[in-house]
Amino acid sequence: MLIDDVEYCSLSLHLSSDLAITMDSPYQNLLTHNKRLRNAISRAETEGIPAIQVSPAHGRQLSILCQLMQAKSVLEIGTLAGYSTIWLAESVPGIKVTSIDHNPKHRSIAEVNLRGLDNVDLRLGSALDILPDLQASGAVFDFVLIDADWENQHLYFDWAVKMTRKGGCIYVDNVVRKITEGVERKDPDPQSLIEQVKGDSRVTATLLSALGSRNVVDGYILALVK
């Protein structure tokens, strides 16, 4: 069950921001990048892609989660330059990753960054157009990473539940950030996803605090599909 008091969660996230685990922190020795990940970050920077990828610590966490469940099929909503896609695609031998992004520039940089990985299927287009097609094709996933626009998180979550196998896992990034940063709200209710997940009997979920590489405090939902 999700925690009831999001205000409390947001406060504790602020208090812990000094501990942000970045490549420059004393904890960096756990966060090794291989050549592909290193190149992906530097190419994205050179090409002017915003540095809004998951942190190295979260990339490693995604990889570990996939390894723990021996995931064979992953859906990612939000490719950007392919940084998290690499973590996922390299996590388990034989794993396949389908990754969606609507931005042609992001897609073309991701293509270069993912060169040599033949287990990634990049889909260009709006997630809400592609998800129904994926479901119609019978796609079922072990693990889903939702990391695109905040406004549609709740819709992506519903699609993800429908396409994740029993015992599979859904990771929704940047769930609390919009509350802590006071971002101009386009969505009707900043807590809508949290409330939705809380009331969704198809999953067992938790909301966890996260410390990002850009010293941004954040939170993510981890949901197990029943």
Ligand SMILES: C[S@@+](CC[C@H](N)C(=O)[O-])C[C@H]1O[C@@H](n2cnc3c(N)ncnc32)[C@H](O)[C@@H]1O
């Ligand atoms: C935070 S970035 C993804 C970061 C990536 N997962 C990583 O960690 O390397 C969000 C991405 O979602 C894409 N995006 C935003 N809205 C979208 C939509 N409606 N459909 C598909 N992609 C979308 C953006 O173009 C952007 O590349």
